[in-house]
Amino acid sequence: MVGMTAAPGQQTDRELVTRVATGDRAAVRLLFMRHHARIYRFVARQTGSDMMADDIANEVFLELWRQAPSFEGRSEVSTWLLGIARFKALSMLRKRKEVAIDEDAAAAIPDGADSPEVALMKDDKAAALRRMVNALPEEHRTVIDLAYYHAKSVTEIGEIMSIPVATVKTRMFYARRKLGEALQAAGFERGWP
Amino acid sequence: MSTDNNASEAMSRRDELEAMLPFYLNGTLVGADLAAVEEWLGADPQALAALEEAEAEFSATAASNEAIRPPADALSRFSRTLEAEAGPARAASGSSSLARLWDRFMAVPSGVAWATAAVAVALVLVQALVEPGGRGGPVEIAGTEQGDLPFVLVTFKPQATLADVSAFLADQGATIVSGPAPGGIFKIAIVATTGAEYDRIVGLIAAQPFADTVTKGRRPENGG
Numbered sequence: 084m085v086g087m088t089a090a091p092g093q094q095t096d097r098e099l100v101t102r103v104a105t106g107d108r109a110a111v112r113l114l115f116m117r118h119h120a121r122i123y124r125f126v127a128r129q130t131g132s133d134m135m136a137d138d139i140a141n142e143v144f145l146e147l148w149r150q151a152p153s154f155e156g157r158s159e160v161s162t163w164l165l166g167i168a169r170f171k172a173l174s175m176l177r178k179r180k181e182v183a184i185d186e187d188a189a190a191a192i193p194d195g196a197d198s199p200e201v202a203l204m205k206d207d208k209a210a211a212l213r214r215m216v217n218a219l220p221e222e223h224r225t226v227i228d229l230a231y232y233h234a235k236s237v238t239e240i241g242e243i244m245s246i247p248v249a250t251v252k253t254r255m256f257y258a259r260r261k262l263g264e265a266l267q268a269a270g271f272e273r274g275w276p
Numbered sequence: 277m278s279t280d281n282n283a284s285e286a287m288s289r290r291d292e293l294e295a296m297l298p299f300y301l302n303g304t305l306v307g308a309d310l311a312a313v314e315e316w317l318g319a320d321p322q323a324l325a326a327l328e329e330a331e332a333e334f335s336a337t338a339a340s341n342e343a344i345r346p347p348a349d350a351l352s353r354f355s356r357t358l359e360a361e362a363g364p365a366r367a368a369s370g371s372s373s374l375a376r377l378w379d380r381f382m383a384v385p386s387g388v389a390w391a392t393a394a395v396a397v398a399l400v401l402v403q404a405l406v407e408p409g410g411r412g413g414p415v416e417i418a419g420t421e422q423g424d425l426p427f428v429l430v431t432f433k434p435q436a437t438l439a440d441v442s443a444f445l446a447d448q449g450a451t452i453v454s455g456p457a458p459g460g461i462f463k464i465a466i467v468a469t470t471g472a473e474y475d476r477i478v479g480l481i482a483a484q485p486f487a488d489t490v491t492k493g494r495r496p497e498n499g500g
Contacts (some may be wrong), residue, residue: 106363174489212336231337236304256295
């Protein structure tokens with residue numbers, strides 16, 4: 084995860100998890116400070132709900148507190164936390180039946196009062212692209228978020244989303260193609276597709 | 277479920293390179309993939325334009341995420357909750373992952389004849405998955421017939437018993453193929469050829485008293 088590398092003299096995430104496993108509350112607070120914002124944003128993007136993001140992000144770190152002894156360092160700590168967060172978010176969404184998680188589920192993040200057409204006319208390309216990223220289907224936007232914002236590898240994204248590596252690549256391909264097509268449809272030049 | 281699971285054959289080499297650009301930018305591309313992208317960037321003038329597009333997506337995604345502001349009092353509220361928590365669950369000294377798994381959800385009532393074939397298969401799979409190298413965590417079975425089956429992700433309630441789980445697995449032909457992942461998540465393969473059949477079985481799982489959370493995974497495309 085970007086920005087999560089321990090500075091000189093600072094304990095690594097894994098070292099902190101080892102401390103957490105011994106019951107060190109200060110260590111879990113340190114991990115909370117390092118990772119909470121990104122976990123919160125990840126869940127907010129998944130659910131479109133600040134309240135759910137708040138609840139689930141807290142639960143993720145409580146899970147870290149409870150399950151630290153079982154963490155064996157096979158993954159980065161941030162990858163482990165994102166995997167827990169995604170599962171909890173999907174579970175809560177299904178329980179509440181608020182959002183269908185499928186190809187048609189668009190991002191639920193509200194962003195302004197203008198219609199998409201009016202807003203696009205007013206936007207520059209960067210703003211339009213932000214809107215288009217937000218409007219990607221959930222499974223595509225999550226791959227984009229995990230690669231671009233959370234700096235995760237193909238393998239790590241597969242682990243977080245419980246999907247094969249090949250599926251990560253094809254989802255990235257279609258996500259980027261949809262962004263390109265949307266940009267072209269809005270009148271912006273795009274080299275690909 | 278997306279149709280892109282089976283779309284890799286339709287991707288051209290150029291498409292594959294385009295799909296790898298985000299991982300080139302985030303610094304996680306390695307080995308042959310990294311070499312291929314670097315060679316492409318050095319040889320094809322269009323590649324640099326493509327890299328600029330990826331950089332724009334990078335910036336847009338970062339901006340969209342950074343615009344989300346977590347509550348300012350999140351740490352203090354979490355700290356209060358944390359103080360009320362007992363200490364972390366201790367790994368049982370000297371016990372295997374399988375033993376801990378048994379402790380977790382297999383509180384077998386004495387005298388229960390639980391050794392059905394389905395359970396035996398499931399437990400062998402679970403043991404094979406959690407034992408090698410003493411590593412638990414999320415794992416996949418490569419090259420097994422379960423790898424291509426529809427699946428569902430399930431967590432079990434603490435009071436779930438082996439009898440409950442085994443009876444259901446035997447009746448439905450379902451099999452635990454991996455787990456436990458973080459959070460106690462198990463991946464259960466389901467023998468279903470249609471989406472409707474898959475939905476029916478997932479619904480049955482969700483209705484079981486042993487099931488805590490149920491999350492759909494791979495679902496057959498046909499039949500709804």
